[in-house]
Amino acid sequence: MEICSEEAVKYVWEGAIPLQIHLHESEVTTLPPPAPVLVLGYRIGYLPLLIPQIKPHFDSTLPPGVDTVWFDYKGVPLKWYIPTGVLFDLLCPEPERPWNLTVHFRGYPGELLTPCDGEEAVKWSFINSLKEAAYIINGNCKSIMNMSQADQYELWQSVLNGTLENYSRVVPRLKLGVLREDCKMRSISRSQQVTGETNDSLPNQTGRIPVRLYIRNVEDIDDLEGIGALDSWEKISYINRPVENHDEGGLFTLRRAMESLLPELFGPSSPSPGNQRRKTKLDAAAGEPPEAAQQETHTAQVARIRLIRVQGIVPGWDTPFAWVVNNLSHPDFFLHVCVLVSASQGSH
Amino acid sequence: MAGPHKWDGTISGLDFCEAARTFSQRWKEVNPTLTHWVWIPRPMISGSAIGEGVGYLSLENMCHQRSTEDLVVSECCSADEEQSVDCATLNDNRGTHFYDYHILYNFSYNVPVLYFRGYQYDGQPLPLERVKEDFPPHSSSILKESRWTFLTTEDHPFLRRPWHMLHPCGTRDWMKLLFSCSHLSESEAVRQYLPSWLSVVGQVVGFNLPLAIHEGLSSSPVTNWVQPS
Numbered sequence: 001m002e003i004c005s006e007e008a009v010k011y012v013w014e015g016a017i018p019l020q021i022h023l024h025e026s027e028v029t030t031l032p033p034p035a036p037v038l039v040l041g042y043r044i045g046y047l048p049l050l051i052p053q054i055k056p057h058f059d060s061t062l063p064p065g066v067d068t069v070w071f072d073y074k075g076v077p078l079k080w081y082i083p084t085g086v087l088f089d090l091l092c093p094e095p096e097r098p099w100n101l102t103v104h105f106r107g108y109p110g111e112l113l114t115p116c117d118g119e120e121a122v123k124w125s126f127i128n129s130l131k132e133a134a135y136i137i138n139g140n141c142k143s144i145m146n147m148s149q150a151d152q153y154e155l156w157q158s159v160l161n162g163t164l165e166n167y168s169r170v171v172p173r174l175k176l177g178v179l180r181e182d183c184k185m186r187s188i189s190r191s192q193q194v195t196g197e198t199n200d201s202l203p204n205q206t207g208r209i210p211v212r213l214y215i216r217n218v219e220d221i222d223d224l225e226g227i228g229a230l231d232s233w234e235k236i237s238y239i240n241r242p243v244e245n246h247d248e249g250g251l252f253t254l255r256r257a258m259e260s261l262l263p264e265l266f267g268p269s270s271p272s273p274g275n276q277r278r279k280t281k282l283d284a285a286a287g288e289p290p291e292a293a294q295q296e297t298h299t300a301q302v303a304r305i306r307l308i309r310v311q312g313i314v315p316g317w318d319t320p321f322a323w324v325v326n327n328l329s330h331p332d333f334f335l336h337v338c339v340l341v342s343a344s345q346g347s348h
Numbered sequence: 349m350a351g352p353h354k355w356d357g358t359i360s361g362l363d364f365c366e367a368a369r370t371f372s373q374r375w376k377e378v379n380p381t382l383t384h385w386v387w388i389p390r391p392m393i394s395g396s397a398i399g400e401g402v403g404y405l406s407l408e409n410m411c412h413q414r415s416t417e418d419l420v421v422s423e424c425c426s427a428d429e430e431q432s433v434d435c436a437t438l439n440d441n442r443g444t445h446f447y448d449y450h451i452l453y454n455f456s457y458n459v460p461v462l463y464f465r466g467y468q469y470d471g472q473p474l475p476l477e478r479v480k481e482d483f484p485p486h487s488s489s490i491l492k493e494s495r496w497t498f499l500t501t502e503d504h505p506f507l508r509r510p511w512h513m514l515h516p517c518g519t520r521d522w523m524k525l526l527f528s529c530s531h532l533s534e535s536e537a538v539r540q541y542l543p544s545w546l547s548v549v550g551q552v553v554g555f556n557l558p559l560a561i562h563e564g565l566s567s568s569p570v571t572n573w574v575q576p577s
Contacts, residue, residue, distance in 0.1 A: 110510065114501050114510040135456060234507075238508065240456065241456075242456065
C-alpha cells in the first residue's frame with residue numbers, strides 16, 4: 001500500500017457534510033418563519049466559516065442587536081474549533097443526512113463555549129494547532145513562526161476554500177514532511193523531492209505523532225441508531241497526546257497506536273480484529289456489581305471500543321498507522337480520531 | 349529528566365505527578381492554615397478508572413481584594429465558611445473577586461500549564477479583560493516584553509469548559525534558562541520544578557508564593573535571579 005495516497009487525500013478534502021441549518025425559534029421575528037438553509041460543510045472546515053453563506057438567509061428576521069453566532073445540535077452547543085467532520089463523526093454515530101443544526105445569532109453561551117468572533121478566531125485557532133503539531137514533530141514551532149505573510153495567507157485561504165492544490169503548494173515550506181512506514185521518522189515526500197531538496201529525512205525529529213482523541217461513552221446496545229443524542233460535552237473525554245512507536249520491529253498498525261494511548265481498552269488477549277471485546281481491570285466505579293466479578297474467572301471487562309472513526313471512515317485495525325496519519329490527518333497536521341466506547345452493563 | 353547540562357526545560361508526565369505530590373505536600377507544611385493545593389485525579393475516560401495516575405492540581409476560592417495589588421493567600425478565604433464571611437465584610441462586597449487555579453500537564457509541550465478563572469462574589473464568571481484588571485501592574489509589561497507566553501481562553505482539557513490559561517509554548521525555554529545557573533541532581537530538579545515554574549507564571553497573574561516554599565533556598569533556581577522591583 002502506498003504510504004502516501006494522493007487519491008485518499010483528495011477524497012478527504014472533497015468530503016463534506018450536507019447541513020440543514022435552522023434559525024433558533026427565539027430569534028425569529030417574522031411570519032412566516034424563514035425556511036432552513038442547506039449548506040455543504042467541508043469535513044476539514046469549521047462551522048463559523050459557513051456564516052457568510054448562512055446569514056443572508058436569516059438577516060431580515062433577526063431581532064435587533066449584535067451578532068454572536070453559535071450552533072447547536074439537539075440543544076448541545078457545538079465547539080467551533082473542532083473540525084466539522086469530527087463533530088459529525090462524534091455526535092452522529094449513525095450518520096444523519098442532512099445533518100440538522102440550529103444557528104443562533106444571540107445569547108452566546110460563554111460558560112460553555114470559548115469566544116469566537118468569526119474567521120479571525122478560527123484562523124488563530126488553526127495556526128495555533130499547526131504550531132503545536134510542528135512542536136510535537138520537530139521539537140520547535142520555528143517553521144510555522146517563520147512563515148512569510150504570503151505563505152500564511154495562502155495556507156489559510158486553502159483551508160477556508162478547501163483547495164487542496166493550493167495547500168499542497170505551501171505545505172513543503174512547513175518542513176513537516178510525511179511519516180515513514182515505521183512511524184519513527186519523517187521524510188520529505190516524493191512531491192517535495194521534486195523541488196530539489198537533497199536530504200531525504202528532516203532534522204530534529206522527535207518521533208512523536210500529533211493525535212487528538214475524542215472519546216464518547218455510549219450505551220451498551222448493539223444498534224448504533226439507538227444511541228441517544230449527546231446531552232453534554234462532559235460525556236466526551238478529550239485526549240491530546242502524541243503517539244510514539246516504541247515497538248521493536250513489526251508493522252505499527254492503527255491498533256498498536258490506539259493501544260499505546262488507551263492501553264486499558266486493549267487487553268493482553270487480543271484474538272481477532274473483529275472481536276473488539278477486551279479484558280480490563282475491574283472497576284467498581286463503573287457500576288459493576290461485586291457478585292458479577294466473582295463469576296468471572298478472569299478480570300471482567302469494563303469498557304469496549306464500539307467504533308473508531310477518522311474522516312468519516314472506519315479504518316481496519318490492521319491498517320498501517322503511517323497510512324492513516326499521512327492520508328487522513330487534518331490540514332493542521334493532527335489526526336483527529338473519534339472513539340465510541342461502551343461500559344459493560346452486567347454480565348454478557 | 350536529564351542533568352542540568354542536557355536538560356531542555358521540560359518535565360515528563362510521570363515526573364509531573366511526582367512534582368505535584370511534593371509541591372502540595374510542601375505547600376501544606378509551609379501554610380498549614382491556608383487553602384491547599386489538592387491533587388484531583390481524573391480518569392482518561394470519564395465514568396471509568398481508565399488512565400489512573402492522571403490528574404491535576406487545584407487551588408480554588410482564592411480571594412482577590414481589589415484594594416491590594418497582588419493576590420494575597422488570605423487566611424480569610426479558606427474553605428471554612430465562617431471565615432469567608434469575614435472576608436466579605438472586610439471589603440466592599442461587590443469588589444471581591446474569587447479565583448480558581450488549576451495546574452495541568454501538557455503532553456504536547458511536556459510542561460505544566462496554569463489554567464485559571466475568576467468570578468464575582470455571586471458566582472458570575474469574569475471575562476478575560478476583566479481578569480486582566482486584577483493582575484499586578486508589572487504583569488502587562490512582562491507579557492508585552494517576553495514572547496514566551498500569552499494569555500488565551502481555551503477549553504479546560506478535563507472540565508470541557510472555557511478557562512483562561514497561559515500558553516505553554518515558551519515555558520520550556522525560560523525554564524531551561526531559569527535552571528541554567530543551578531546545579532541540581534535530577535530528583536532535586538523535579539522537586540524544584542513546580543515551585544520555580546509557579547513563581548514565574550504567578551508574577552503574571554498576581555499569585556504569590558511564600559518564599560519558604562523554595563526549600564533549600566541556596567540551591568533554588570529562583571533565588572539565583574534578581575527579582576524586578
